[in-house]
Amino acid sequence: MKKAALVLALALIPSVQAAPAPAATAQDLFDEVIYQLASFYSGPSDVRAGDLRRKYLPEVQKLCDGKPECAAEQAYGLIEQMLGDLKDAHTNFYTPSQLEEVGKLLLGEQGQRRTFGAVTEALGTGGRVVLEVLPGSAAERTGWKAGDVLRRVNGVALDGQAGQAALGRASARGTPARFEGTRQGKTMNTALTAAPLQVTPVSLSLRADGLAVLRLRHFNTPGVGQQVHDALRKVQAAGTKGVILDLRWNSGGRVEEFLLSAGAFTDPAPLFLKTRVDTAKIGYGAGRYLVNGKAQEQPRIKTPARYTGPLVVLVDEGTASSAEFLTRTLLGRPSTQVIGETTAGVGDTATRFVPLTDGSGLQLTFARMLDAREQPLGTRITPQVGASVDLAGLTRTGRDSVVEQAATLLSR
Structure with a gap:
């Protein structure tokens, strides 16, 4: 199902920082990207950085051939083309203005x-x-x-x-x-x-039939997990019969916010974050984000909630990254069903943003996610019940057929 979200969708584990932009040449920028790939790339692609360098170095040299000056921006298109050879949706190039926009959104600020x-x-x-x-x-x-x-x-x-x-x-x-x-x-x-627009990550609506719909749009900004716990506390106070957790079009976000959110529904099993140089065990316990068994000061949940009632999770082909991690975690929870479409298929890696010398940036797959037994995770989640939005019905009635199907399951 092809969807057009008129907002910017972002990826997992960001670390975007403002940096000065000294003069750099196209060759400098190309070399820097190759270095990052050779040193830190840990994604699914079998294409090596050395192979990319051999293929694209002559093209970079052509760009600057005979020019007294060859600014870094001359290489932007070529770098995008080169990263496309990886066929990894989590590794991308951002111009300085794009990186600035991403940085604002990831910090919870309104972009331009x-x-x-x-x-x-x-x-x-x-x-x-x-x-x-x-x-x-x-x-x-x-x-x-x-x-x-x-x-x-x-x-x-x-x-x-x-x-x-x-x-x-x-x-x-x-x-x-x-x-x-x-x-x-x-x-x-x-x-x-x-x-x-600063996209609100969490919305809660209480239906007349006694069910709640919890819309979780992304994990991009700090505090998403807290908002999930707060919303479920309201659900419990209202005495609802069941919860519909809508993860459709959720493209992912911060891994720590996914784990904190998962803790509002269950005790999530730990995961392992495996990079080129080490492996870290990450998890959740009593409202805290854990790294190698140690509770981190931030982020943390004030007064954690735990919803244990019936739950239906909605997913589609836009459900990605951290949203896939959360769906997989909830599959093992009692009284839980997942309905919708097969997910995006990037639920086994983690990415970060790397500022480059000229102010541009690289979104880089730097780690593979492993399960509690340190085995590779599957890339996609296949729902237990298949469902897609009936567009004709939606235009006639304004009612979402997948939400109504979930409500029927919870009312049985």
Whole structure:
């Protein structure tokens, strides 16, 4: 299922820091990236750094041939192409402006990238259907709802690549964009201006049928685990009959926040983080993040909660990294079912962000995740019950068929 989240999705175990950007050449930057790959890459690719250097060094030399100056930015496209040879979705190159944006988001600060704040999916009949409206977004302020169908933006049909490009242009301008569409078959015309958005990681809604839906969007920022514990404490106080944990479109985040979140549902088994040089045992205990059995000062949970009631976990092909780790952990929990689509398949590695000399950065797979027996984890999670959103039904009723299926399972 192809989805377009109008927000930036990030990866696992970040360490982005601001750094001065001294003058560097394209050759300097190329050499630095090769060094990082040769020294620290621990991902699934069999392609070696030396092979990449032999293949791409002549191309770098061509870039600078005969030029008195050859700035590092001249090599950006070539470095992106080179990293593509790894076929590792967790190893990527970021320009200085992209890295700055990532750093803000990972620190819980509002970035500068403008967004309408909706998760949408293409319809076979043309246009895009809204799957989720993000809290605090321009879409929420305008009154968009799940199930709304967006047909055109500024007069351009939202079909195919041209529609995607039009949507991107409209969000980047920072001026009102005119949307034409329908809500449950009735004409709906709206105007809204895309704006920077700090994506709320955790939302809780209590349903009239006595169930709770806990939406967990990412683990990117400090404090996600605390928000999960706080939400489940509210669930317990409300006396709900069961919880639907929605991990769809959750692209992952900080491994420590995943473990703290898992501790709100169960006693998670420890994992091992294996790098090129050592192996660390990580886990959870009594509200604390553990490294090699030692409780870390931060992050930690104030007044941990523990929800032990019935649970259904929702996943899809956008559920990745830490969200896959959490799903796998909860599979062994009593009274728990996982429904949805097979997950993204990056649930066995960890990445970090490495600032480079010119202010750009490298997202690098630096570790493999192992289970409690120090055996490799599977890359994907296959749900116990298959389910995909009925888009036609969503546009007719505004109701998410996968959530309703989960509610039915919990009501039995």
